[in-house]
Amino acid sequence: MSTMHVAMTVNGKPVEADIEPRLLLIHFLREHLNLTGAHIGCDTTHCGACTVDLDGKSVKSCTVFAVQADGGKLLTIEGMAGADGKLHALQDAFREMHALQCGFCTPGMILRAHRLLQENPTPSEEEIRFGISGNLCRCTGYQNIVKAIQFAADRLQGRPLQEAAE
């Protein structure tokens, strides 16, 4: 099968490859770049386990061809921590608030929450629930995910922090 040349920035690093046009972005990330943080959960764009950030928007990378990301700027869970290894406020908050259990949805959920807080730095509970409704979690019942996003938002805004998870 013929290939196409793509070049993009992934977590701040330039990446180039010759790939099949039908290759999905999620497979490009997971299998060509060994970035296995994003997962595949449903194949139909419902679960959001594959969510990454492409040019400042949340995308479900199981429904984007890798060639569509040509020239783009990608952020994945592997790029969330600082260069010094310090965790992002959202990563800290998810642990602090017990916002994950099996961990399978977590990378997509954190990436989605990250974009949500870029779009709306002070979301209400309702706005958070709506904002993450494209990302499914089977373990937590979302309550602690909402708390974690609020916690991270407060920290990023320098507001006093809320109580930890029960």
Added chain:
Amino acid sequence: MSDMTLSKEAREQKLEGIGCKRKRVEDVRFVQGKGNYVDDLKLPGTLYGDFARSPYAHARIKRIDATKAKALPGVVAVLTAAELKPLNLHYMPTLAGDVQAVLAEEKVLFQNQEVAFVIATDRYVAADAADLVEVEYEELPVVIDPFKAMAPDAPILREDIKDKTEGAHGKRKHPNHIFTWEIGDREATDIAFRKAQVQIKELISYQRVHPCPLETCQCVASFDKIRGELTVWGTFQAPHVIRTVASLISTIPEHKIHIIAPDIGGGFGNKVGAYPGYICAIVASIVTGQPVKWVEDRIENLSTTAFARDYHMTAEIAATEDGKVTALRVHVLADHGAFDACADPSKWPAGFFNIVTGSYDFPVAHVEVDGVYSNKAPGGVAYRCSFRVTEAAYCIERAMDILAQKLGMDPAELRLKNLIRREQFPYQSALGWEYDSGDYQVALERAMQAIGYRELREEQKARQAAFERGETRELMGIGVSFFTEIVGAGPSRNCDILGIAMFDSAEIRIHPTGSVIARLGTKSQGQGHETTYAQVIASELGLPASDITVEEGNTDTAPYGLGTYGSRSTPVSGAATAMAARKIRAKAQMIAAHQLEVHDDDLEWEVDRFKVKGNPERFKTMKEIAWAAYNRVPTGMEPGLEAVSYYDPPNMTYPFGAYICVVDVDVDTGATKVRRFYALDDCGTRINPMIIEGQIHGGLTEAFGIAMGQEIRYDENGNVVTASLMDYFLPTAVETPHWETDWTTTPSPHHPIGAKGVGESPNVGGVPCFANAVNDAFRFLGSTHIAMPHDHWRTWMVADTLGLHE
């Protein structure tokens, strides 16, 4: 201040032991995307397997032609039943004593059944090639409605066993019949019904659903021809059982099979069983000499590997006029699909359904379960519950509400009147269980008070009056459920899987510096075992949880165990952990006595040390003892400090809870809004309250999904119509209610630390609570029972049938 001189309380706190809301150690890797799930594994030379599947629910296979598939560049091999049959692997044994086709031979028996396995160098090519496998079918009539399975003229589904009149669980009455399972006192129950002042009877169906963990089932099989050894990484809730089964059916010696369950993206029962994909990947690796990866897609997951429920329960209760229950009778028609692949302990074809007397003091009861085959996917797993316990809880909790309606009593009052009383524990149930402990009245009264039950009933009355006056189009429902779980399978006298007793295990090794590695026979799928088992050890041994590594899932290193499902990890492996730690502490006491030059009886344990009675200045900490264990043990004692425990529980544990839910139902749209949900759980000793709360949130959310929308539905031709997330309901953050949680603590009297297990309770109690709430909204209009799932459309239909749209 050093650890040596800190106060007792400060030292205790530093351990992060039992009762601590310890943050999870697992999270550090998960929040960075560094979990290690099966599909993350990349071995050099990996091939990819994909199935060609049947489009029909019941059809004869006339011809399979894989020529075109094999001709596609990148395709390495195609397996069909013809290739597996000489190896005697075209069928595999199920946990329920039946066999299941690995690849269909002469017939297909459900839609999407596995017909051929294509192996290619790339997963895209494997998928392409699966489409190129040509199969000629001759369609046959289907059995979809279980009530028609045993009709005299019903098509015979399982031709492979059609002449067998005896199944794994006794006589078969019809070629499509699997078993009849009976328990209780039929005669005494019949007498009680004849004498009954009041009785109710209702067909209560629990729809077919699927656990649908976010990660599907998958594996990588790698056969090393030189060593003759097989390694399989897979989504296994019970890795050791998989190893034993793999050895029995492949004839590879068990010591040459290595089963590794890495991080698992949720299980909820889906990952207990063995599936054709695992067998095919193993065979493919043996044939090709290369690692073979098989990863289900979501459609395959929802339509082939595991289902839950599909229980059709006719429940009858006999009672006195003043509301005292006198007998329970239940007949269940159980649809097991095309093969009986139920994941139950071997002697329990209907799981622990005989917990169906619930939390109530029934003097007599009788249960009969008939299992039948149909043209649906095999399975019958416990979706976030102990074996068939959710079905039982849904049955009795709906039936109690129906009885309350008949008696004109409040559902909570009826429950309070019939709950097993504290002084009756240990309680012998009419269907054979010994409930270990409970304090039910206190739990229900506390729940009623917390939510303001009586005020809510007043509000409901006012709302009903307003509705009748035409002032509102919204009804209000209050759901009450009281459940008793039965978990921690189980005692070897009555629980085994394929002959292996359902004990579980823990091995603890203390290193010279006082840090620890513990290995267990269970396997976390998100429950946080790495965090909580360490807390048990921390409390038992006085070593900080942060110095304890917990490992599971590698059958080479972990002691044999039966795995994680049925909330058994804490009741069984948690107990084994405490027992192994106590063996270590007993040895540590002797070492400490030797060092302190006193008799070991002169020492007492305090948090993290043995101290000389009456002379607290003289002590040895566990850390000091650990060092001594490797260089200064008493004469005649073996050096080292480690222990293993295989724990055979004396009884099950019986967590319980009282749940109350308030819903508002818009009769014009059928939309149901959960206004409040209050859950009081009693799981005995609480190891990590943060994790318990998290488990309850998650279990309630799954219960919400089941009660309000989930169904694996088949059309009349046997097409599965809900096999993707476009059609199968998983709640999002928007629909999911806010959860209010609470607890009481009644420790299990027979568990070493009093813990009972909790992960599945909220699903068991949650489903009937939601269902009772929706039913309660329509109760004053004369409706007695509305079947699940209570989605908007069905609820609108109920309102329509009741004439509310006229």
